[in-house]
Amino acid sequence: MSFAVPATLEAQLxxxxxxxxxKRSASLMFLHALQEHFGYISRDAVEWTARKxxxxxxxxxxxxxxxxxxxxxxxxxxxxxxCRTLSCALAGSSELRTHFCSKLxxxxxxxxxQTTPDGKFTVEFVECLADCxxxxxxxxxxxxxxxxxxxxxxxxxxxxxxx
Amino acid sequence: xxxEHRLILKHxxxxxxxxxLECYLRHGGYESLKKVLALAPRDxxxxxxxxxxxxxxxxxxxxxxxxxxGAGFSAGIKWSLVDRKSGKPIYLICNADESEPxxxxxxxxxxxxxxxxxxxxxxxxxxxxxxxxxxxxxGEMPHGAKLLNTAIAEARAKNFLGKNILGSGYDxxxxxxxxxxxYICGEETGLIESLEGKRAxxxxxxxxxxAVLGLYMCPTIVNNVETLCAVKHIVAMGASEYAKLGTPxxxxxxxVSLSGDVRRPGYFEIEVGKVTIGELINDxxxxxxxxxxxxxxxxxxxxSSSKILKAGETFKLNRKGxxxxxxxxxxxxxxxxxxxxxxxxxxxxxxxxxxxVLDDTRNIVDCLANIAEFYAHESCGQCTPCxxxxxxxxKALHRLTHGHGRKADADYLLHIAQNIQGRTICAFGEAxxxxxxxxxxxxxxxxxxxxxxxxxxxxxxxx
Ligand SMILES: Cc1cc2nc3c(=O)[nH]c(=O)nc-3n(C[C@H](O)[C@H](O)[C@H](O)COP(=O)(O)O)c2cc1C
Ligand code: SF4
Ligand code: FES
Numbered sequence: 001m002s003f004a005v006p007a008t009l010e011a012q013l014x015x016x017x018x019x020x021x022x023k024r025s026a027s028l029m030f031l032h033a034l035q036e037h038f039g040y041i042s043r044d045a046v047e048w049t050a051r052k053x054x055x056x057x058x059x060x061x062x063x064x065x066x067x068x069x070x071x072x073x074x075x076x077x078x079x080x081x082x083c084r085t086l087s088c089a090l091a092g093s094s095e096l097r098t099h100f101c102s103k104l105x106x107x108x109x110x111x112x113x114q115t116t117p118d119g120k121f122t123v124e125f126v127e128c129l130a131d132c133x134x135x136x137x138x139x140x141x142x143x144x145x146x147x148x149x150x151x152x153x154x155x156x157x158x159x160x161x162x163x
Numbered sequence: 164x165x166x167e168h169r170l171i172l173k174h175x176x177x178x179x180x181x182x183x184l185e186c187y188l189r190h191g192g193y194e195s196l197k198k199v200l201a202l203a204p205r206d207x208x209x210x211x212x213x214x215x216x217x218x219x220x221x222x223x224x225x226x227x228x229x230x231x232x233g234a235g236f237s238a239g240i241k242w243s244l245v246d247r248k249s250g251k252p253i254y255l256i257c258n259a260d261e262s263e264p265x266x267x268x269x270x271x272x273x274x275x276x277x278x279x280x281x282x283x284x285x286x287x288x289x290x291x292x293x294x295x296x297x298x299x300x301x302g303e304m305p306h307g308a309k310l311l312n313t314a315i316a317e318a319r320a321k322n323f324l325g326k327n328i329l330g331s332g333y334d335x336x337x338x339x340x341x342x343x344x345x346y347i348c349g350e351e352t353g354l355i356e357s358l359e360g361k362r363a364x365x366x367x368x369x370x371x372x373x374a375v376l377g378l379y380m381c382p383t384i385v386n387n388v389e390t391l392c393a394v395k396h397i398v399a400m401g402a403s404e405y406a407k408l409g410t411p412x413x414x415x416x417x418x419v420s421l422s423g424d425v426r427r428p429g430y431f432e433i434e435v436g437k438v439t440i441g442e443l444i445n446d447x448x449x450x451x452x453x454x455x456x457x458x459x460x461x462x463x464x465x466x467s468s469s470k471i472l473k474a475g476e477t478f479k480l481n482r483k484g485x486x487x488x489x490x491x492x493x494x495x496x497x498x499x500x501x502x503x504x505x506x507x508x509x510x511x512x513x514x515x516x517x518x519x520v521l522d523d524t525r526n527i528v529d530c531l532a533n534i535a536e537f538y539a540h541e542s543c544g545q546c547t548p549c550x551x552x553x554x555x556x557x558k559a560l561h562r563l564t565h566g567h568g569r570k571a572d573a574d575y576l577l578h579i580a581q582n583i584q585g586r587t588i589c590a591f592g593e594a595x596x597x598x599x600x601x602x603x604x605x606x607x608x609x610x611x612x613x614x615x616x617x618x619x620x621x622x623x624x625x626x
Contacts, residue, residue: 019338021252021295021379024360032302032341053360066362067343069302081303085264086467086533087422087519127346127537128264128467129303132422132517133429142305 003044009037013052023053027060031070040071068126076115076122078160081139084125087132091147096136097125099150103157121160165442165449168408168434170416171392175275182310184317187278193323195398196282199289200331219290222402223394227414231268232258232349232387233466233515234590235503238394242291242384244374251381255293256358257284259300259307259388260342260349263466264537265517268418268430269388273300273307277314281337283391285323286398288335291384295336299354302343311339346541350589351385352377353543364545365589389418410436413502417516419443424457424522425450433501440464440472441497444520457522461605462496464506465514467534468594470601472496478509511601527609531602532560538595546587552579553595567621568614576603576610 005013013033017026027049034045041064050057064070082088082097100123101108104116113124131137134146140156174180174190184192202215213221224239245253257280261269272280280298288296300308315337318324326334345363347353352371353363355378370376377383393415397405406414413435421443422428431449438449440462445452453459459474474496482492499505506513521530539557544550556579559572569575580596580603587593603610 019336019340022359025340025358027360028343028357029341032343059360062362063343063360067302067345069344084533085537086463086530087265087428089533090423090519090521090525090530126303126344127540128262128266130261130267130270130301132265132267132519133420135422135428139303144306 081126085128088135091135093136226397226402226405231389246382254383255296257298263515266515283395420517423520427451436500436502463519466517470511527606552583568617570614573610
């Protein structure tokens, strides 16, 4: 499959470059936009970004490997980020993640992000999501869900299976 | 009766209050900006003149405002350190990375009242001759970034931003820049590197003080979201009125994030130092106390990086006695006023204003293991003591929480932590060492008992 950035997206990205006195500054925003569009950051996306910003591919690749939000392979359509950090842990976030894993046939002992074989779900532990008063918190794709109960988790799974 | 004092969050939770410009304007929005733009130079006794910008900078200094991001450094002094003679542009960055575990206050402002942040930023930029500014928002707040972008577009349409703002001749652009899930981007020099499109490797100070060599090696101001909002209120109320809020050297209001083992977790805006830790935890207006039958075990008073305080501890604080003389007085933990100086006197810090409460059902070894795992994950890896040490501490704690501990692990943890603090490029070194030092020192029996228990079990299975 060839890598093609649609003209409208490219125009948006060109506009982004004007926000900065130095082009290189736009690289994180480029990667966000490309990941949103393609679902992950491919080698082609890295090279394309480097070309657009006048950088070496390594300058971009090192960002993809440093920043936890960037992915090098496709993620599930329903992306479940369970907060792992203390306030959420006190409110049962570890049990919540285990609940998601067992519902989806994933290995709860594995710490790293896991995607179901049908590509529908990715479950992952992340660090504090800055909503600790509503622990346990889940970031479901772009939506932050407060005080997630096992029943709510079941709803998320049921809904995600239909996608 | 201890109470909230809502200044920054005055409108945020009122019914019908929305984040759009119209609503903000109906509530007196951008009046403070108009006020500063209309200021005239002030004559000084010795025949000199104080420019309007200098007046606002002076006001921020006299207001006593201290940074709300973590270190509690005087905002006025920070601004006065900016190199204004270099001939290079001056940048301002709003730190909206909000990633210190336990903290969720900036989120409230960004999501509910984004124009207040913009107004505070525009005033701060104007006062510092900044023409280009950024809001660095953590990647996990996509809605917040969208709201801010909408607010910026609205403000630009009404000429609160852009060229020749409200006919004043002043130009300013503000852009939103998104992080991508790394805690170290909250550290100001890491943030700057990240904004330059690089890995967020903090810079060594000296020489890289942002006020002199910041973004693109130009003078740069980095302030927290809440700090910049406070600037708007300093202008609106006047510096001396603002300084009457709170307590001496701990002026104004601040938003406290309360989480963990309380009945009513949440955020509360208080006058700094006017409410005690005990009131924040137990008063019905705040945390509402612990759950039935639970007792307090410990408090993490200023984000996960702060040193833990153990239930029952007392601290020596300077207090003015009835004779007007300052004297050292014993203050029990729950009577500590929640402010910068009292918590410092208690050997810890109010940091990002985030309190995490632990009750007596909690295992302190588990809690530290959780936090240590956070730091091991987030170390940027530049400094060997931090990169290796945070990992070793996390591994030792993993061992202790998974039945493979040793009695000597407590001292081993202390030894590592002692060798991290003070030996690193950035304050993350302290941030990861302090929890370990304080938890292990204050709860050493718990750590040793756990390790000894594991050793005893291992000895039995061997035979
Ligand atoms: C490891 C580390 C993480 C930090 N994270 C944040 C953060 O998420 N948000 C923030 O405002 N400040 C954070 N800070 C503090 C900033 O470096 C900086 O002091 C602050 O943004 C200055 O703003 P203020 O003076 O208005 O508080 C962090 C500091 C360190 C050492
Ligand atoms: S102290 Fe840690 S986080 Fe800070 S620069 Fe060194 S390795 Fe990076
Ligand atoms: S600890 Fe989970 S949101 Fe902060």
